[in-house]
Amino acid sequence: MTAGRLPIEGHTASMSIAVFICVLSLSLFDPLMIWVIMLSLCTLFVRISLYLGWYQHAPSQRTINLLAILTSLALTWFSFDLGLLLSMINLLVAACSLKLITLSKRKDFLQLFACGLFLIGCGFIYQQSILSALFYFATLLFLLFALLSFFTPQLAWQKRIKIISFQLLQALPIAIILFLVMPHLSPLWKMPTSQTSKTGLAEKVTPGDIANLTQSDELVFHATFDGKVPPRQDRYWRALTLEAFDGRTWEISPHRERFRQRNQRFNNVFSPLTSTPSYDYQVIAEASGRSWLYAIDIAVPATRADNEQIWVSRDYQLIANQPLMSKRAYNVKSYPAALLPSPDLALESQLNLMVPSQGNEKTRKWVTQLRQTHPDNHQFVAAVMHYFAQHPFVYTLSPPPMRQNFADTFLFDKRAGFCSHYASAMAYVLRLAGIPARMVTGYQGGERFKDQVISVYQYDAHAWVEAIVSDAGWTRYDPTAVVAPSRLNAGLREVLETSGELQQHNFFSGIGQAGVVKEIRLIVAHLNYFWGRWVLGFDHHQQVNLFTLLFGQLTPLKITFLMLGCMLAISGFLALYFLPRWKRKSIDPVTQLYLRAVQIISSAYGIARHNQPPLTFLQEAANLLPDEAKSHFYEITHTFVAYHYQYPPLDDKAFNAALSKMRKDLKALQKKVVKVPGTNRD
Template identity: 35%
Template sequence: MLNLHFQRHAALLQLALLLLLWPALSLWSFLLLLGFISFAALQSFDKVPKLSLKTANIVAALTATLFVLSIRQFGAMHFLMHILLLSALLRLLALRHHGEAQQLVWVHYFIIGCSFLFHQSMTLAFVILSTVAANLHLHYLLFSPEPVPWKRLSRTTPYLLWIIPVWLGLFLLFPRLSPLWQLPSSQQAISGLANDIEPGSIEQLVQSDATAFRVSFDNGVPPPQSQRYWRAKVFEQFDGRRWSVERDFSKRSLRQSDPATSAVESISYQIIAEASYQQSLFSLATPTQVDSSIESLPAGLVQAKRPVTQRISYRLSSQLRGVMSTDQRESELNQVIGEHNPQSYRFAQQLSQRYPEPHHFAEAVLDHFRQQAFYYTLNPPRLGAQSVDDFLFNTRSGFCGHYASATALLLRQAGIPARVVGGYQGGLWYPEQNYLLVRQRDAHAWVEYLVEEQWHQLDPTAAIAPERVLSGLDESLSDADRLSLSSPWLASVPLLNQVRLQLLHLDYYWSVWVLGFNQQRQTALWQSLYNAWRDYGRTGLYVVAGLLALLCMAGLWYLYRLKTKTGSYQLMLRFIPALRYKPEGMPVSQALARLAQSNPALASELNSTNQLYQQWVFASDQQARTELFHRLKTKHKTWKRLQLPDGFQP
C-alpha cells in the first residue's frame, strides 16, 4: 500500500490541474471532477475507503458516457482533456500499488504540458512550472520512504547548472515546429468583435478591461491618438438593425498596390494579440507588408491562418492612408439600402439635394449630429426594428455603433457606397516600456465611404464626442457611465496598482522574448551564427571545439567526483532496490539482515555485504568500501530478485 502522504499531495496537485484546465471545462463537468478530487482527499485522511478496481471502472464508464454525450458542447480537443483528467482522478481513487502510482505521475506530466494550450501569460507559466515541481515531489515520494529532506535539496543545484544551458540551447536552436493541432474554434466563447454588430453589442464589449493586443513600433514612436484606428472587420450587409460581414468576403481578389501611393510614408510595427478564437487580427490603415504567418485580406484587413487559440505575434508595415476599392461588385454591395428606415431615407434625400458632393454630404451628416441634441452614452434606450429611424428621430442617444450605423445608412440612401468598420481606437502608450496597450474597452466602430475607388474614413463619434478619439473612452463619458465600467480591483489601491502595472509590463516582455520567439526569429539567429562562422572561419571552429572539449572534461571530472563522494545510504539504494521499501527509521544494516532471513538462498551474500557495509560506515574502512562497491556492481541483477520481508511496503 502507498503511504497517505503521497495520496494527499496527489489530490492537491490534481486540484491545481483542474483549475488550470478550467477553460476546457463546463460548469457541470468541473463540479463533477471536483467531487472526485474531494473524495480522494477524504481517502488520504482515512475518512472513506478505497474504491475497488471494478467500482472505479464502472464510475469511469458512466462518466465517460456523459462526456461523449456532451462532445458537441465541449469540442473534440476539450473532450480529450475531460477524459485525461478523468483517468488521472479515478486512478487516484483506486490507487493501491507502486506501479499504478508511477503511471499516475506520468499522466500528470502530460496534463501539465496540455495546460500551455490554454495559458501563455508569464504568471500562469510560473504556476504551471510550480505544478511540475509538485509532480517531481510526488515522483520523489515513490522512491523515498520519508518526506523530502530539505537539506538535501542543495545537492540538486549542480544538476540545475547543467540543465539550464541545455534548456536554453534547445529553446534557441531546436527547430520551431508548427503545432500538430489547434484548439477548435467552435463552441468557444469568442473574445472581441463578432461577425455582426447591432445596437448594444459594442457597449457590452467595452465593459471589459481585458487586453486585446499590444503594439510596439520600429521607430519607437506611435502615431497620434487620432490616427490609431485598428481595423478588424468590415460590415457591409444591413438588415435594418444588424450589420454583418459578407459571407464571401475573404474570397475577393486583393487589389494590387498603386505605384502612385508608394511615396506615402510607411510605419512598421509588431502586434501581440491575445487569444480570441477567431481568425480576425488587427491592422493600421492600409497594410503593405505582412508576415508569412498571417494572410492579407481585402479592405486592408489581415487574419490568422487558423483561429487564434493562443497569443500570436506578427509584424506589419502600413501606410496611413485610406484603403482602395477592390472591384465594382464591392461598390454595388455597399449601396444596398433595403426597404426599411423610411424616415432616414427621406432625410437623406433632402440632405443630398443640398449637398450632392459626397464629402460635403458626409460633413453635413456630422454637422447634424453636432447641432442637434444628440448624446454619447454607454446606456442608451432600446431601439425598435427600424433602429436607425428610432435613433435619429426619437432617442438621439447612443454609443459609437449607433452613430456609425446611422451614418453609413444615410450615405447609402444618398447613393454613396458606405460600410461600417469595426475594430479598436486609441490605446495606452507606455513610453518607458515602449509599447501600446489596446484593451477590449477600446472597441470602436466607424464608417468608410467610397469616392473615386478610395475608401475615406469618417468617424461620427469624433463629431459628437471628440474626447473619445483624442483622449480615450474614459474622458468622453459621463460620471455615471464611467462608474459602470469594470476595472481591476487592484487599481483602487495606488501601491497595488503599481505592482499590477509592473506585472503587466513583465508579461509583455515575456510575450516578446519567449512567446514571440517564432520560426522567423530563430531563422535570423541561425543566419547570424552562419555569418559569424563565415567571417571567422577555422578560427571560430577551433574556439568552439576547444570550448566543447573543456565542457566535456569538466563534466567527466564532475561525474567522477560525484561517484567517489556517493554516500553509503545512496549507494545501497542504488544497487539494492528492496531497501527503498524498508519501514521508516529502520537502519540499513537491520534491513539487510531481514532480507537475508527472507531470502535463504542469498543469505550468505547478503550477510557478507552487510558486514562490508558496517566496516565502511562504522570503521571508515575504505578497502571495505571498494570491495562493497565491486560486490554490489557485479551482482546488481541478483539484488533485483530479492523477496520483500513482512513490513516492507512496495
C-alpha cells in the same frame, strides 16, 4: 513494499499525485466538460479516504471497468461537438482519474507521472500568461516532489525540495540554449473553434454594444513599433468589417464569408497596393476565442512565417488560421496613407447598398431632400458630417434606449450616443443615398506603455464608417471625430471627464488606479509584456535578428559553427552533471561529526574502524574509553544511526537539537580521550 505494490494508508506520494491531478483538472476548466471535473474531484475524495484510513481497500476492478465503459461512451457521444483536441484532453483527464482510484503499483504511479507532464503541456495550450506559467511551473515542482517522495520516503521534505531545486538549476542553461537555437515551428495541431468569443468585439453589433466594452479595462493587445509610432488620431486598429444590416444590427455578411472561404480554398491571395511609407510593428494579442486580428490599415504580414499563418481578406481584415485561444504574437506592416481600392467593386457595391425596405421614414425623407441638394457623393458625405457638427449631438456611454426606428430616434430626437450609434446611423444614411457604405469595428488610439509600445484596452473599442464615394475605393469617415474630437486626440478618459461621466463609469479612477495596487498592476503588466514579447513572441524572425546582432550576417559556415558550439556547450553541461568523477561528494553534518569522533578514537587508541557497523565499532571502543568518553561516544553513535536509519526520519526540530547535542558530545569526547603511548594514528 513487495512485488511493486504500494501501501495505501498514509502513503504521501500517492496522495500528492492525486492532489496534483485534481488541481490540474481545475486549471483546465474551459476545455474540460463539467462531469470530467466532477470525476476528478470524486477521485480525490477516494484517495483522501484511503490515505486517512477510512477505507482499507480501493473500489473493485469491476466497478472501475464499469466507470471506464460509461466514461468512454460519454466521451464518444460528446466528441463530435468537441473536436479531436478537446476530446483527447478530456479522455486524458478521465483516464488519470480512473487510474488514481486503482493506484496500488509502482507502474501505476510512474504512468500517472508521465500523464501529469502531458497535462501541464495541455494547460499551456490554453493559458500562456506569466501568471499561468508560474502556476504550471509550481505544479511541475509539486509533481517532481511527488516523484521524489515515492523513491525516497525517508528524506525530510526540506531536503527533497533542495534536491529538486538543484536539478532544475542544472537544467536551466540547457533549456535556455535549446529555446534560443531550436527552430520555432508552427503548431502541429488545429485549435478548436470557440462557440463564443471570450471577451471583446463580436460579429454582431447593435448600437450600444461597444459602449459596454468601454467599461472594461482588460488588455486587448500590445503593439511594439520598430521605429516611429503613429500619432493617436491615426491609430485606427481594424478588427471586423460589418456589411449586413437589418435596420438595427450590423454583422459580417454571409455572402462575404462564403466568398472569403472560396478564395482560401483556391488560394486566391489578395495583395493590397502598398507603395506608401509604412510602420513595422509586432502585435501581441490576448486570447479572444476568435480568428480576427488587429492592425492599422492597410496591413500585410511582415514575415514569411506570418504570411503562412495570416490571411488578408479582400475587405482588409487580417484573419488568423487558428482562433486566438491563448496569447498570439504576429508581425505586420501598415500603410496608413495608402488608398483602400475595392478589389470586387460590383460585389461590394451590391453588399453595401442593402437596406430594409421600410422603417425610419423621417430619415428617408431627409436623405432624399439632402441628396437633391448635394448630388455629388463627396458633397453629400460632407453635408452629413456637417449635420453632426452643426446640431447638438452628445457623446455618451449611457444613451437613452432607441428600440424602434433607430435612425429617426437618434438623428432627430435623442441625438445622444456612442461611436457605434454615429457609425451605424451614418452608414445607413449613405446607403439610402446610393453610396456603398459599411461599418468597421476595432479599436482607436491606445496608451503609451513604453516609448515604442502601445497598449490597447477594451475601453478603446471604436466604430467608424467606410464608403465608396469615387472610383478610388473605400474612404474612412468617423462622425465621432466631429462630435467629440477629444476622443481621438486625447482618448476616452478626457471625454468622460469633460462630460462628468468619469465618476459614473469609474473604471479609470477605482482602487486599481492608485496607490500600492496600481504599482502592483504596473509590475504585472511589465512582466506580461516581457513574457509575451520575448518568450511567447520569440519566433523565427526574432531568432534570426538575435543571431544577426550577435554574429553579423549569417552564413552557412557561421550557422554550422553556432550549432556545433551549442552542441558542445550542452555536452559540457551534461558531462558536468552526470560524470561521476566530477561530482563532489557531499557529506551531511551528522556523518561529518561521527567520522571526526571515530578519527579521534582511532588516533588515541590505535584501533581502525574499517567497514565495521557503527554499533560494532562502539562495542570495540567501549572497552578502551574512559566512562565519560564512552558516554559521549555512545550518544554520537546512536544519533548517527537514528539519522540514517530511523523511520520516520527526524523532523527539523529534532534534527537541529540532535546536531547541537552531537557537537557538544564531540567537544567533550575530545577532552576526555587520553592518548595511549605507542599507538599508531589511523
